[in-house]
Amino acid sequence: xxxxxxxxxxxxxxxxxxxxxxxxxxxxxxxxxxxxxxxxxxxxxxxxxxxxxxxxxxxxxxxxxxxxxxxxxxxxxxxxxxxxxxxxxxxxxxxxxxxxxxxxxxxxxxxxxxxxxxxxxxxxxxxxxxxxxxxxxxxxxxxxxxxxxxxxxxxxxxxxxxxxxxxxxxxxxxxxxxxxxxxxxxxxxxxxxxxxxxxxxxxxxxxxxxxxxxxxxxxxxxxxxxxxxxxxxxxxxxxxxxxxxxxxxxxxxxxxxxxxxxxxxxxxxxxxxxxxxxxxxxxxxxxxxxxxxxxxxxxxxxxxxxxxxxxxxxxxxxxxxxxxxxxxxxxxxxxxxxxxxxxxxxxxxxxxxxxxxxxxxxxxxxxxxxxxxxxxxxxxxxxxxxxxxxxxxxxxxxxxxxxxxxxxxxxxxxxxx
Amino acid sequence: xxxxxxxxxxxxxxxxxxxxxxxxxxxxxxxxxxxxxxxxxxxxxxxxxxxxxxxxxxxxxxxxxxxxxxxxxxxxxxxxxxxxxxxxxxxxxxxxxxxxxxxxxxxxxxxxxxxxxxxxxxxxxxxxxxxxxxxxxxxxxxxxxxxxxxxxxxxxxxxxxxxxxxxxxxxxxxxxxxxxxxxxxxxxxxxxxxxxxxxxxxxxxxxxxxxxxxxxxxxxxxxxxxxxxxxxxxxxxxxxxxxxxxxxxxxxxxxxxxxxxxxxxxxxxxxxxxxxxxxxxxxxxxxxxxxxxxxxxxxxxxxxxxxxxxxxxxxxxxxxxxxxxxxxxxxxxxxxxxxxxxxxxxxxxxxxxxxxxxxxxxxxxxxxxxxxxxxxxxxxxxxxxxxxxxxxxxxxxxxxxxxxxxxxxxxxxxxxx
Numbered sequence: 001x002x003x004x005x006x007x008x009x010x011x012x013x014x015x016x017x018x019x020x021x022x023x024x025x026x027x028x029x030x031x032x033x034x035x036x037x038x039x040x041x042x043x044x045x046x047x048x049x050x051x052x053x054x055x056x057x058x059x060x061x062x063x064x065x066x067x068x069x070x071x072x073x074x075x076x077x078x079x080x081x082x083x084x085x086x087x088x089x090x091x092x093x094x095x096x097x098x099x100x101x102x103x104x105x106x107x108x109x110x111x112x113x114x115x116x117x118x119x120x121x122x123x124x125x126x127x128x129x130x131x132x133x134x135x136x137x138x139x140x141x142x143x144x145x146x147x148x149x150x151x152x153x154x155x156x157x158x159x160x161x162x163x164x165x166x167x168x169x170x171x172x173x174x175x176x177x178x179x180x181x182x183x184x185x186x187x188x189x190x191x192x193x194x195x196x197x198x199x200x201x202x203x204x205x206x207x208x209x210x211x212x213x214x215x216x217x218x219x220x221x222x223x224x225x226x227x228x229x230x231x232x233x234x235x236x237x238x239x240x241x242x243x244x245x246x247x248x249x250x251x252x253x254x255x256x257x258x259x260x261x262x263x264x265x266x267x268x269x270x271x272x273x274x275x276x277x278x279x280x281x282x283x284x285x286x287x288x289x290x291x292x293x294x295x296x297x298x299x300x301x302x303x304x305x306x307x308x309x310x311x312x313x314x315x316x317x318x319x320x321x322x323x324x325x326x327x328x329x330x331x332x333x334x335x336x337x338x339x340x341x342x343x344x345x346x347x348x349x350x351x352x353x354x355x356x357x358x359x360x361x362x363x364x365x366x367x368x369x370x371x372x373x374x375x376x377x378x379x380x381x382x383x384x385x386x387x388x389x390x391x392x393x394x395x396x397x398x399x400x401x402x403x404x405x406x407x408x409x410x411x412x413x414x415x416x417x
Numbered sequence: 418x419x420x421x422x423x424x425x426x427x428x429x430x431x432x433x434x435x436x437x438x439x440x441x442x443x444x445x446x447x448x449x450x451x452x453x454x455x456x457x458x459x460x461x462x463x464x465x466x467x468x469x470x471x472x473x474x475x476x477x478x479x480x481x482x483x484x485x486x487x488x489x490x491x492x493x494x495x496x497x498x499x500x501x502x503x504x505x506x507x508x509x510x511x512x513x514x515x516x517x518x519x520x521x522x523x524x525x526x527x528x529x530x531x532x533x534x535x536x537x538x539x540x541x542x543x544x545x546x547x548x549x550x551x552x553x554x555x556x557x558x559x560x561x562x563x564x565x566x567x568x569x570x571x572x573x574x575x576x577x578x579x580x581x582x583x584x585x586x587x588x589x590x591x592x593x594x595x596x597x598x599x600x601x602x603x604x605x606x607x608x609x610x611x612x613x614x615x616x617x618x619x620x621x622x623x624x625x626x627x628x629x630x631x632x633x634x635x636x637x638x639x640x641x642x643x644x645x646x647x648x649x650x651x652x653x654x655x656x657x658x659x660x661x662x663x664x665x666x667x668x669x670x671x672x673x674x675x676x677x678x679x680x681x682x683x684x685x686x687x688x689x690x691x692x693x694x695x696x697x698x699x700x701x702x703x704x705x706x707x708x709x710x711x712x713x714x715x716x717x718x719x720x721x722x723x724x725x726x727x728x729x730x731x732x733x734x735x736x737x738x739x740x741x742x743x744x745x746x747x748x749x750x751x752x753x754x755x756x757x758x759x760x761x762x763x764x765x766x767x768x769x770x771x772x773x774x775x776x777x778x779x780x781x782x783x784x785x786x787x788x789x790x791x792x793x794x795x796x797x798x799x800x801x802x803x804x805x806x807x808x809x810x811x812x813x814x815x816x817x818x819x820x821x822x823x824x825x826x827x828x829x830x831x832x833x834x
């Protein structure tokens with residue numbers, strides 16, 4: 001089985017100014033077609049460091065994918081370096097030149113600069129991959145039967161090139177082992193309790209099948225991975241073990257797919273032709289962002305209110321001033337009134353309301369930072385729960401949001417019983 | 418100057434199920450105290466791969482920081498491996514044992530398991546770092562004058578340990594060169610145009626000062642980095658060049674700090690004791706999430722409406738049915754009415770309204786995917802602009818949001834003129 005290494009290039013990765021999302025995306029796509037990623041390395045815009053990384057990764061892997069260091073500005077040094085490394089000289093690539101000219105004339109409507117034109121220059125020892133989403137071409141080099149593929153670092157340019165060129169090239173070149181993943185998601189049980197609970201099952205997994213625990217914001221994803229030469233055989237084996245795993249964790253299971261809690265909500269609503277609206281205070285739009293980040297969310301999500309100030313809670317949701325005075329904005333009474341308010345205004349099947357204190361300031365001894373009240377329900381029935389988290393602001397917002405969505409999930413599922 | 422390598426461990430990093438945010442955080446913190454990160458490597462939960470990575474990174478660097486692979490579950494293999502690598506044997510660490518017992522009894526209120534107790538076992542050849550935010554201890558090993566420090570992979574546990582133990586240890590151990598960064602942000606000019614515009618300045622930078630271009634969602638951050646033994650000297654040199662850079666990019670400059678567009682808005686509002694409300698359709702709460710993710714945002718942000726459906730545009734914002742029929746929800750007329758509606762309801766100094774088509778579906782020849790109308794203003798004056806993006810849904814939402822916030826910034830700044 002072939003091994004792949006990913007090298008990402010850029011000083012910004014090493015001083016932490018940006019988070020490397022490219023390698024995660026690449027790894028996921030490669031893995032999905034049975035191509036194994038063995039290592040990921042990030043180095044700065046330093047010629048010697050890039051060369052050493054190339055040397056080493058060519059030892060570790062059969063394919064080295066590089067991203068970054070190909071933009072038009074002067075901190076980009078990858079292309080001349082690759083030219084030297086593979087012993088070529090720079091020439092103008094006609095396809096890339098036409099692409100750059102097309103982009104600037106027809107799409108960007110901006111004057112083309114010398115710098116941009118230079119992007120069409122490539123080493124004469126590579127196969128060029130035309131960049132359909134930008135001006136920097138990709139390059140495929142070969143050395144001792146191993147492949148080095150250099151791509152731009154702009155995510156959507158790299159993604160386009162991976163999808164249309166790189167993955168098909170790798171698939172046609174290597175007949176790789178099949179890798180099958182099956183993932184389920186649990187909510188409300190810690191990683192070690194879960195591990196104790198399914199220890200026997202884990203120990204009895206057949207060879208070639210592995211279990212991984214992926215904890216994330218109150219959820220633990222359990223992933224079974226099987227690898228083998230025969231696709232039908234490894235699929236059947238993984239399915240059998242996945243069925244055992246599902247039964248073992250039934251009481252905490254929220255989905256037997258690799259999906260998010262908002263995708264679970266979307267699925268439940270679409271099955272029932274139901275709609276949802278939200279009234280958010282402390283989560284400040286994060287719940288609605290999670291819901292609307294999914295394509296097609298308008299089929300079940302109507303929208304809602306971000307009643308961040310008390311006056312908007314009254315004005316838009318009809319929360320009573322007396323309730324705010326008597327109980328405060330973070331209280332069962334107010335969150336119930338917020339829910340009723342959004343159900344009255346949006347007239348959706350289900351509603352969800354949240355009010356809390358996310359920190360770092362604003363806590364009191366009675367209502368410390370991390371307190372969140374959540375109400376979910378419809379016009380007949382409501383479910384209200386208080387949560388207490390102990391994290392920083394960002395994590396408190398995230399935890400409150402996924403727990404609110406999970407409470408809504410519980411409410412919808414219980415209606416059927 | 419000492420070099421640091423970061424090794425992150427976990428199969429989930431290599432199949433792309435999670436994005437590695439730990440190394441970016443670590444790199445940023447280390448850099449801020451003058452400790453240079455040379456390489457970042459990610460490997461799977463495979464003993465041989467972890468050992469080889471350790472071998473190699475000890476060649477590249479003086480300090481190797483490791484995260485991950487220390488949790489209570491069976492896919493964690495790092496601790497026994499480190500024990501073997503450094504030739505020790507496993508013993509129970511009393512401090513870590515008391516910490517685990519304390520956490521489960523007083524904080525988690527959960528029964529303690531054998532697995533959790535085993536977390537208190539450490540190699541007898543390391544210095545133990547007690548984990549104040551979780552049960553897995555950190556470990557410091559030394560070999561030929563080089564340091565290997567292993568930390569848990571849970572972000573807030575690693576962050577606590579870095580802050581209280583690891584960074585002070587590294588600082589006391591190595592007298593490092595001082596590194597100074599100064600960053601500004603431009604909006605509305607491409608990377609190559611910008612590079613052409615400031616080419617002379619870049620070429621004339623003194624030795625020891627570098628310029629980097631960091632493009633990100635319609636903005637380009639320009640970062641000057643200086644490095645030197647004398648802190649006052651390198652600070653003064655960087656300041657001088659930063660002043661030149663600022664003057665050169667004045668017309669696109671949105672801030673001379675390393676901050677986001679939402680932080681710029683927060684600053685402008687706080688200076689003026691002004692308030693903001695939002696009416697979002699296509700961005701679905703992402704703008705309000707950006708604003709409320711900042712601590713203290715309630716001092717200028719009142720909240721708003723996510724009028725995802727047409728009926729909520731009418732019900733909550735008073736958009737006229739006739740406007741929706743005549744012009745459609747994605748139109749100048751509707752976005753103007755949304756703005757007026759939120760200003761009427763929220764009574765804030767400024768308002769912002771957005772309506773568009775983010776894709777992948779819903780586009781028409783007249784209003785293709787990526788069309789977004791934005792209106793910003795106050796009760797006296799409005800500024801309306803149409804944008805056309807060409808990306809995927811997620812990126813269209815992000816681009817619409819930052820461009821809407823930038824339009825609001827322009828509006829506020831123009832009021833002073």
